[in-house]
Amino acid sequence: MDPYEWRIKNKEIKNQSFKISRDGNETKEIDLSEEEGNKQKLPDEKIVKLAKICKEIEDFYNKEGQDIEWAYSDKLYIVQSRPITTIKKKKSKQRDEISGNIILKGLAASPGISSGKVKIIKDATELSKIEKGDLLVTIMTTPDMVPGMKRSAGIITDEGGMTSHAAIVSRELGVPCIVGTSKATEILEEGQEVTIDGKQGIIYEGRQIDLIEKQEEKKEASKQEKTQIITGTKVYVNLSSPEAASTVANRNVDGVGLFRAEFIAAQIGMHPNKAIEQGRQGVWIEKLTNGLKEVVSAFNPRPVVYRTLDFKTNEYRELPGGKKYEPKENNPMIGYRGCYRNINDLNVFEMEIKAIKKVRNEYNLKNLYVMIPFVRTIWELEKAIEIMEKNGLVRDRDFKLWIMVEVPSTVFLIERFLNYVDGVSIGSNDLTQLILGVDRDNENLSELFDERDPAVLSALEIIINSCQKHNKTVSICGQAPSVYEEIVEFLVKNGVTSVSVNPDAIESTRRLVASVEKKLLLNTIRKK
Numbered sequence: 001m002d003p004y005e006w007r008i009k010n011k012e013i014k015n016q017s018f019k020i021s022r023d024g025n026e027t028k029e030i031d032l033s034e035e036e037g038n039k040q041k042l043p044d045e046k047i048v049k050l051a052k053i054c055k056e057i058e059d060f061y062n063k064e065g066q067d068i069e070w071a072y073s074d075k076l077y078i079v080q081s082r083p084i085t086t087i088k089k090k091k092s093k094q095r096d097e098i099s100g101n102i103i104l105k106g107l108a109a110s111p112g113i114s115s116g117k118v119k120i121i122k123d124a125t126e127l128s129k130i131e132k133g134d135l136l137v138t139i140m141t142t143p144d145m146v147p148g149m150k151r152s153a154g155i156i157t158d159e160g161g162m163t164s165h166a167a168i169v170s171r172e173l174g175v176p177c178i179v180g181t182s183k184a185t186e187i188l189e190e191g192q193e194v195t196i197d198g199k200q201g202i203i204y205e206g207r208q209i210d211l212i213e214k215q216e217e218k219k220e221a222s223k224q225e226k227t228q229i230i231t232g233t234k235v236y237v238n239l240s241s242p243e244a245a246s247t248v249a250n251r252n253v254d255g256v257g258l259f260r261a262e263f264i265a266a267q268i269g270m271h272p273n274k275a276i277e278q279g280r281q282g283v284w285i286e287k288l289t290n291g292l293k294e295v296v297s298a299f300n301p302r303p304v305v306y307r308t309l310d311f312k313t314n315e316y317r318e319l320p321g322g323k324k325y326e327p328k329e330n331n332p333m334i335g336y337r338g339c340y341r342n343i344n345d346l347n348v349f350e351m352e353i354k355a356i357k358k359v360r361n362e363y364n365l366k367n368l369y370v371m372i373p374f375v376r377t378i379w380e381l382e383k384a385i386e387i388m389e390k391n392g393l394v395r396d397r398d399f400k401l402w403i404m405v406e407v408p409s410t411v412f413l414i415e416r417f418l419n420y421v422d423g424v425s426i427g428s429n430d431l432t433q434l435i436l437g438v439d440r441d442n443e444n445l446s447e448l449f450d451e452r453d454p455a456v457l458s459a460l461e462i463i464i465n466s467c468q469k470h471n472k473t474v475s476i477c478g479q480a481p482s483v484y485e486e487i488v489e490f491l492v493k494n495g496v497t498s499v500s501v502n503p504d505a506i507e508s509t510r511r512l513v514a515s516v517e518k519k520l521l522l523n524t525i526r527k528k
Helices: 044-061 087-097 124-129 143-151 165-173 209-223 242-249 262-268 272-277 281-299 338-344 346-362 378-390 408-412 414-420 428-436 454-469 485-494 503-527
Strands: 018-023 026-031 066-072 076-083 102-105 107-110 113-120 135-138 154-157 177-179 193-197 202-205 234-239 256-260 304-307 368-372 401-405 423-426 473-476 498-501
Touching: 044 066, 044 076, 107 165, 113 154, 124 143, 135 143, 143 165, 143 262, 154 165, 165 177, 165 234, 165 503, 234 242, 234 503, 242 281, 242 503, 256 281, 256 498, 262 272, 262 281, 272 281, 272 346, 281 304, 281 346, 338 346, 338 368, 338 378, 346 368, 346 378, 368 378, 378 401, 378 414, 401 408, 401 414, 408 414, 408 428, 408 454, 414 423, 414 454, 423 454, 428 454, 454 473, 454 485, 485 498, 485 503, 498 503
Parallel strands: 113 135, 135 154, 154 177, 234 256, 234 498, 256 304, 304 368, 368 401, 401 423, 423 473, 473 498
Antiparallel strands: 018 026, 066 076, 102 202, 107 177, 113 193, 193 202
């Protein structure tokens, strides 16, 4: 019986911009269309066949690690096979590093390696259990768990995907994270020492010291990279935590393309409507103001784009007092949220506006702008703008207003929406979810959730082209550009004005953008 299970476990199709074709006695590079370039190059059955052939070659030479060159035309051809001379050194090192037993696997949500004691948390009331260096293990994190997440050396969840709360916050905090394990809270034991590899999505038994030491060496080496690469396409950062602002602001970043307010709001310690009911609006506004001021001043004069509150009802319910004010929804992701909530929960929206005005006017930080999330209809946006103007926040030369494009209706009517704003930012997480009909937080559907799907790319192209036509800025602040290089290439080639990425992706994205811009420039020169 064949001991190997010959199936494709995962697959990533890279975009190919050209092909090399024979023309008489010459070979020529022929540009491919976006559709041609995104096609799979080798059929699944051929991939499996090739894998079997490669294993047969390894067995023939009685050595693992063969450098095998192959080609495919009418059939598969093996062009060359030779042993990889460095494999022994690498392999023994790998064995030293990963010597522990694998306990569990999940989705690799935030890179990094750390060891610590497991602390299983049911909800935010148990956060006091988390001490610095512990591993926070829970079903799924919520905004009010952020203080505990900051103390944690790593985070593991049963549920969630690559765009879940745990994944997003962990990447910003620089904390290793594994999500979608299904049963971490059942299998791991309180106080158990484990090591998590957030890049591979693996949880090991015990402390893997060699693995951690190597990570520290890599971190130290990366600190030596001081080159300030300049790009025409702006590279912004997604940010949530005021505490991280001063550190991130010192890096080669053009500003904050998305500042999420939910994490400040969660740490205020009360649902905003509870603050209103108790007559403590001033306290709530002051705390939001202070958090905003810390971020905006750190980046001044670079822009900071503040996204108005976009809690979902299930997240709002977790705030102290929240259950009294929040309805229970079967699907909060497409429920009472975003722009519609802003115009209906008027008192809370006005408290936000007061905090924004205070930062801009009293502290003279004019680099703070506003972005309205999850806009579904024109009339919602008109109403939101009317409320802002009544409260003294008027769009002009010094105050810019953006909307998030996250809903297909906004894509279809993009040219009409652009009449009301200075630009847009594409929320690729929600947009992908709603175009493909895939719950982005459902780990069972992670294979389907892909921002590189042709339908999503088509929507991105429509948005960018419309913004160029109307001379509006267009950015993207979803997860996609932080994960997929080909998405960044696609965006830059199509003329996006900026990309906003997670802090851990700033330098790599800057390098990639510079490379794509250089290639486009060279192609333009050649054509002339």
